Amino acid sequence: MADLRLALLLNAVSPAVGGVLVRGEKGTAKSTAVRALAALMPEVEVVPGCRFSCDPRRPDPDCPDGPHAAGPGASRPARMVELPVGASEDRLVGALDIERALSEGVKAFEPGLLAAAHRGVLYVDEVNLLHDHLVDLLLDAAAMGASYVEREGVSVRHASRFLLVGTMNPEEGELRPQLLDRFGLTVEVAASREPEERMEVVRRRLAYDEDPAAFAARWAGEETALRERIAAARALLPAVRLGDAALRQIAATCAAFEVDGMRADIVMARTACALAAWAGRTDVAAEDVRQAALLALPHRRRRNPFDAPGLDEEKLDETLRQHGGDGEDDPGPDGPDGGPDGGPDGGPGGGPGGGQPPQDGPRDPAGAPEPAESAGSGEPSVPEQSRGGRPAGKGDEEREQPGGGAGDQPPARASEPFRARALHVPGVGEGAAGRRSRAxxxxxxxxxxxxxxxxxxxxxxxxxxxxxxxxxRARGRSGPGLxxxxxxxxxxxxxxRESNLVLFVVDASGSMAARKRMGAVKGAVLSLLLDAYQRRDKVGLVTFRGSGAEVVLPPTSSVDAAAARLGSLPTGGRTPLAAGLLKAREVLRVERLRDPSRRPLLVAVTDGRATGGTEPVARARQAARLLAADGTASVVVDCESGPVRLGLAGALAGDLGGPAVTLEELRADAVTSLVRSVRSPHHNHRRAA
Known part of the structure; x- marks a missing residue:
């Protein structure tokens, strides 16, 4: 948790850093740590009575409550405003009373959360689940420092500059790249695996539950010392010098890691200065640049949605060495602060008043420092993460498969993904906002x-x-007004447009076991997953092989988790096609109860074969007709290859009431035309009749 605390404290020292995105597994106190930041933020001066928190020294000339006369301000604590995931647009930006505007000609405006967060912190828990239209409003406000409310020609504008802090669990889905780039820093957190640390967490939680007031009083002294250190670092920040050597290292590092745009360079520079001020120094050291890179670059290194954030530290160190300069502008770790202990998070000479600085973390009543808090650590101590956002391990490779045995083939590597053609659910829905089907x-x-x-x-x-x-006339109108x-x-x-539930049913049997063939199939499914990520869909994955079918991934918003499960999928055994379709039908039945407004799209990836003669084929076709009777929109991706084709996938598509497309037709740039919308099963039945 040292990196998390450091990132939050750096933003308290320098709000220009741009906020923090906290990524981590559930139950790791992400929200608790973020909410604790509010008590450490310095107070702000505001114009008395202004609902938009104008600075009395520089009031906003366009403030809806203005103009403000010159005069003394009033101090109040900095606000931490929480944006609920399900908030409405009016709750975020404010509401304009259109009825009074039309009938009375007045601007009656009720400020929203963006106004309340001005000059404070805007906190979004589960930020990856935020609706797209709210994300767009956040991006506009963050880019312009102002919020605009437009209603039929009536407009209100007010300043909205805030520190954006978000928490998320990667298993539930990823962020849009535009919003991801708006967070200055990112931190990956995970629960400690040390028993002593876990015991201490439990002790403190039980102590708080028993007597919250006594618990708060116990740590009041440490909190006060930390608040004073933040204030001292803020006062020192304007005097911090970013020399050419450090600036060269920042620019070279961003160029070496091929980050997009220039925001990363600016954020790194501000973070390095904040680190120096936090350590009580007026010169930016090489270690400050390194720590700034570890906090500011990992989330900007994602080249596609399925890449886990991370940074090659060996490459980082090599880049810093190559562009270290002659050291005239850079005191380095062995400079005037007295060695490596004078690092960015404390140590001799690092406190606001010289000497031993206050501890970042609280001590126990006996005065002994906490055993688990590494104050000077610049490297995140989190376990290696798999591409699905979970700790890497054997679970994906050794997942027990139905019917698994000696005939299983090792997982094939997916071919290069491509831009897939769009598939839509017919009709007009009313589901969650997205980018796939009409709604x-x-x-x-x-x-x-x-x-x-x-x-x-x-x-x-x-x-x-x-x-x-x-x-x-009946209302007695006498003037030009209405x-x-x-x-x-x-x-x-x-x-x-709405988002849909895209449920993949993938044939992983022996008939698909040829490595080149399964690699092409995985590449096609991966391409459709990329398309689902861009369209904000939920996805699920059902596979069938051996003696039955398995829900490899229940419906989730984490498309990268689906990609991770797909990558480790083995093949082999018989082809229980009917079991796969019936399992998919059961999954869809449960999802309709959980989320009735989200319409499903079934994507069956198969060659249409079913093991065991005519009876399994008949059962598979019967299962397909049951799905069609449920009104499930479907498409079959025909994986059959070779000069002789049986056309079984096409027959299956007819029973499902949807089209069948080949792997080649699935490409957006294919010459062969493809029906973009999945036809309604009932419509197909009427045509057949």
């Missing part, structure tokens, strides 16, 4: 109008005027 959503193009259902959302101005116009009543209001009906 009625809060965002998108306007397709009609209706009476408001609850609070007025997006006003349909033309429909409102049409509703009010016939009644103007007399509007509540019954006249109409809200816009919008059509956008």
């Amino acid at each position: 009625r959503t809060a965002q998108g193009r306007t397709t009609g109008a209706r009476r408001p259902q609850g609070a007025l959302g997006r006003l349909h101005l033309a429909a409102t005027v049409r509703a009010a116009a016939p009644h103007q 007399v509007v009543r509540r019954d006249d209001l109409r809200e816009a009906v919008r059509e956008g």
Whole structure:
């Protein structure tokens, strides 16, 4: 947890660093650590009575509560505002009373969370689950330092500069690259595997549950010392000098790791300066640059959604050595601070007043330092992670497969992924916002109008005027204005895109065991997974081989977890196609109960064969017809190859009520045309009749 504490403290010292993204497994106190930051932030001066926290020394000239007269400010603690994952757009940016704006001609604006977070911390728990339209608003506010609320020509603007802190569990899905880049630093956390540390965690939690006030009082002294050290580092920060040697190392490191854009260079420079100030120095050392790289670059190194964040430390050290310069601007770890102990997180000479600095972590009542907290460590002490976000181990390679045996083939390596053609679920849904199928959503193009259902959302101005116009004479209208009543209001009906549940049913039997063939199949599924990641879908993976079928990955938002399971998938054995389809039907039945608004798309990857003569084939076709009767939209990816083809996958697609496409047709740049939308099973049945 040392890196997590350090990253949060550096942002407290220098908010310009740009926030922290905390990644880690569940139950590792990510949220607890972030919420503890609020008590350590210095107080802010605000204009008395301003709902938008204007600085009295530099008030916002466009503040909706302004203009503000010159005068003394009022001090208040820095706010930590939490953005719930399911928040509405109006809750985030604020709500404008359209009814009063039309009928009374006044701007009645209720500030949202972006206004409350101005000059404070905006904390998003489970940030990877945040809806896309809220992510877009966050990106706009973070880029411009202001929030705009537009409603049918009526607009409000206010300043919104905040420290963005997010926590996430990678198993539940990854972030969009645009939002990922907005976090200045990233930290990977994991629970300690040391029994003594785990025991101490339990002791403290039980002590807090028994008497919260006494527990807080026990650590009040350490908290005060830490707050004072933050204030001292903030005061020292303007005096910190970033020499040419350190700046050259920063630029060379970002270039060597091929990060996109220039934000990484700027964040590294600010982080290195904050590290020097935190250590009580006025010159940036090489170790500051190294620590800044470890915190600022891992999440910017992802070249595709399935790459785990990380940094090659040997390459980093080599780059720093090559571009270290002559050392005139860089005191280095053995400079005036007295050796390596004068590092970025404390040590001799590192405190605000010289001498031994206060400990980062609290001590026990006897005064002994905590055994688990490595204050000066610059390297994350987390176990190696698999590509699915879990600790690497034998679980993926040695997963027990149904019917596994001596005939199993080792996992084939997936071929190079490609850009897959889009597949859509027919009709218009009402599921979670995404980028795949048509749906009625809060965002998108306007397709009609209706009476408001609850609070007025997006006003349909033309429909409102049409509703009010016939009644103007009866309402005694005498001037140029329009007399509007509540019954006249109409809200816009919008059509956008939704995300779907894409359930893959993959044939992993002996008929697919040829390594080149299975590699091509895995490459195709990986390409569809990339497409699902970009379209914000949930995904699931069912495989069938040997004597039955298995849910390798229950439906999840973690597309990279599906890719990891796919990569370790062995092949071999018989081909129980019917079992695979029936298992998929059961998975979809359960998911309909959990999330009824999310429509499914079944992708069966098979050559259509079923082991054991005509009876297994008949059972498979019967299972397919059951899925079609459930209204499940399906597509069959035909993996059959060779000069002689039986066409079994095409027959299966007919029973499922969807199209069959070959691996070649699945490519977006294929010459062969492909129907983009999956046809409705009921529509296909009517045509067949």
